[in-house]
Amino acid sequence: MFDYAHLEALVAVLRTGSFEQAARAIGVTPSAISQRIRLLEERVGSVLVVRGQPCTATETGQRLARHAEEVALLERSLGDDLAPTAGRGANPTIRIAVNADSLATWFIPAMAAVPDRLFDLVLDDQEHSAEWLRRGEVRAAVSGSAQPVQGCDGRPLGRLRYIATASPAFMRRWFPDGVTAQALSLAPALTFNAKDTLQARWSAAYVGDGIVPPTHWLPSSQAFVDAALAGIGWGLNPEHLAAGAIADGRLVPLLPDAPYDVPLHWHWSRSVAAALGSLNRAVLEAARQVLLPIGEA
Amino acid sequence: MFDYAHLEALVAVLRTGSFEQAARAIGVTPSAISQRIRLLEERVGSVLVVRGQPCTATETGQRLARHAEEVALLERSLGDDLAPTAGRGANPTIRIAVNADSLATWFIPAMAAVPDRLFDLVLDDQEHSAEWLRRGEVRAAVSGSAQPVQGCDGRPLGRLRYIATASPAFMRRWFPDGVTAQALSLAPALTFNAKDTLQARWSAAYVGDGIVPPTHWLPSSQAFVDAALAGIGWGLNPEHLAAGAIADGRLVPLLPDAPYDVPLHWHWSRSVAAALGSLNRAVLEAARQVLLPIGEA
Incomplete structure (x- = not known):
């Protein structure tokens, strides 16, 4: 050995x-x-x-x-x-790939519920986090995909709800006649990084295909909210992070009743499943507190 | 051409x-x-x-x-x-390297003050952000170093003040007899990534050399605060981000009167200096609102 x-x-x-x-x-x-x-x-x-x-x-x-x-x-x-x-x-360290918006909204309580582990978090887009698991570089991952990963088990976590938001001043300046395809192709958007397709998918779902707005690149969940508040651009913010600012009018949804839901799944390596037991329970419970159930509209 | x-x-x-x-x-x-x-x-x-x-x-x-x-x-x-x-x-895009804690505390208002630019932000540690400028991959950088970068001009921005904080429950569990070297070598710390030496430098300055605590790895400024609030670990948080939680007792400084200040400098490429004029002013002004003056104790 x-x-x-x-x-x-x-x-x-x-x-x-x-x-x-x-x-x-x-x-x-x-x-x-x-x-x-x-x-x-x-x-x-x-x-x-x-x-x-x-x-x-x-x-x-x-x-x-x-x-x-x-x-x-x-x-x-x-x-x-x-x-x-x-x-x-010493407590063992467990390496996990998480999308930034999960870390910003619901993942911390799961970590807090398992005090006898140390966490080494790798941040990546939910469409790419499972690749870390597939490559064997992490033991578990929060992923946007339900597709099984070889050697791993998985469970659905729920839907993370996003709202396209901007500041009231930004709405007046860029969308005086509503959120049209023409206006969206001129108004500065926020994009997390090259892997972030949420703004494009929201536009395609609610306004029209193939709109490519000018954009800022801003790789931080909290900075996305802060930049929307400051009137720098519009972007998809997790409802959980933006709710307070929407309630008091500092942020405005671009369109009423136009949420965008991202399903999230938890995948973990079977080779360490026994050692992960309490973490799996904590992750599912923390997700349940914030995410919407999968399968309900 | x-x-x-x-x-x-x-x-x-x-x-x-x-x-x-x-x-x-x-x-x-x-x-x-x-x-x-x-x-x-x-x-x-x-x-x-x-x-x-x-x-x-x-x-x-x-x-x-x-x-x-x-x-x-x-x-x-x-x-x-x-x-x-x-x-x-279309508005030109300017690529800038910024440390995550600057983005989380004072950089957004600088962006908001220059609405005719699009920003492409690269996040890196303040000890490494100037390398992006040196390699020519960004036009400007917020750096921890005053050292001139070839082909660039620079100006001091101020000191970003950090406070080592944890939750009251964490303090009771891990530091019942005070923040000793022995206790610090057992209590779980928070570390941003392998480039983050702030916790080690704070320990060396106030407690003792060579303490290596068990640590979580958590690459997000806001998650650092959230994890401290949840009692997962102790870490150096920007005073600006932690002040509210310290004021209402949800976070406690590990030691009284033990701030750690990181000087920050703004470097920009001379080849685009004319086009950067309004941005330079906005960055210096936004920094002045949050950072402490360099050169005063």
Whole structure:
């Protein structure tokens, strides 16, 4: 079997990005870290870490780090079974891909409900988060897709409801005669990043196909709301984040009764399912508090 | 000179990530986009776009896109000088590297003050944002460094003040006998990503060197505050974002009178300085509203 002190060094280097920080995290010298990585690389017969700022994993390094995390999670559930009340080692870290709007609206309470885990969150668009799981780089993912991921189980979480919003001044300036295709093709929109197609899908659903507005690029959920409030552009904001501002009139829906719902699903790796038990329950419960049920209009 | 319709196609492909979306943005067919990119690549003699999902730029592609953006900005200031009140083309897009905490605290009002620009924001740590400018991938940057960037001018913006905070329940559980080095090495911290050294620097300044706490990884400014409120970990939050929760007791400073200030500087490319005039003023003014003056204790 592997020397797990060596694998621990690998995980620490990849997580902190440097041999120095990994050494401090584990409480050994940087040269001990360096030696452990070198021994691992000799054993596996390939480079595991691309030395740089930050240090990153090769494909093989990624695979080995994933194995080490899975073993840590399995050891934790072993410890739960053997001696539920005994003192235990450090809490294992679980790496999860989450879309930014889930993190901004409902995911934090799920984390808070599982205090004996450390979370390493990777943010990506809900249409791309499952790829992280497919590549083995995370143990679980909040995804827009119901499609099963190999080696994983899944459950529907609910629909995250979006409202297309802008400030009252923005509405007066850009949509004096209503939200027409012509007006939408001139009014500055907000777009999260190149993967964000929500504004285009909302326009196609409610106004017309093929409208391409000028746009700001703004990769932050809260900044989307702040920029809409400041009158910089219009964009799809989670109802949960925009509700207060809509209620007091600082934000206005572009169209009445024109929500856009994104279904979300939770996928997790079967190889660590036992260790994930309490997290799965917490995620489903936290989602239920904010998301709308899937399957109801 | 270059055919700027071709360069426009290149910029659109790199910004939207696909030939199809670029075609819609410009209002031509995807095959027209494809032909323009190919003609550009033949003229320059090298590949400009790595075809993929999303499409990305080669180094030469990056350089050409930068040139196109600079020309668009120069044309805008030319238009301002020739016919300040005449109708003008689409607003030029300006790409800027900003640290996430600046976007969450003071940068949005600067954007709102310059309504005739579109913004393409790249988020990176304040210790790394100037590299984007150095590589020519952005026209301006909010950076933690005062060091001049070649071809750029710079001005100090002020100090962003951070407070190490946690929830009252977290304080009771993890720091019953005060914030000692021993307690800090056990209490779960929040870390933005591998580039985030704020928690380590605060610990070193106020408690002791070389403390490496267990940590969650959470790459969002607002999620940092939300996670602290939920009792998941302690972390350095911008005073501006945490002040309300500190005032009403939902967050507690780990130590009294222990702020951590990060100086921020604004750097911009001299090649587009004339076109940036109003933005520079807006950025300095917005920073002045929230940041503390540099040079005062």
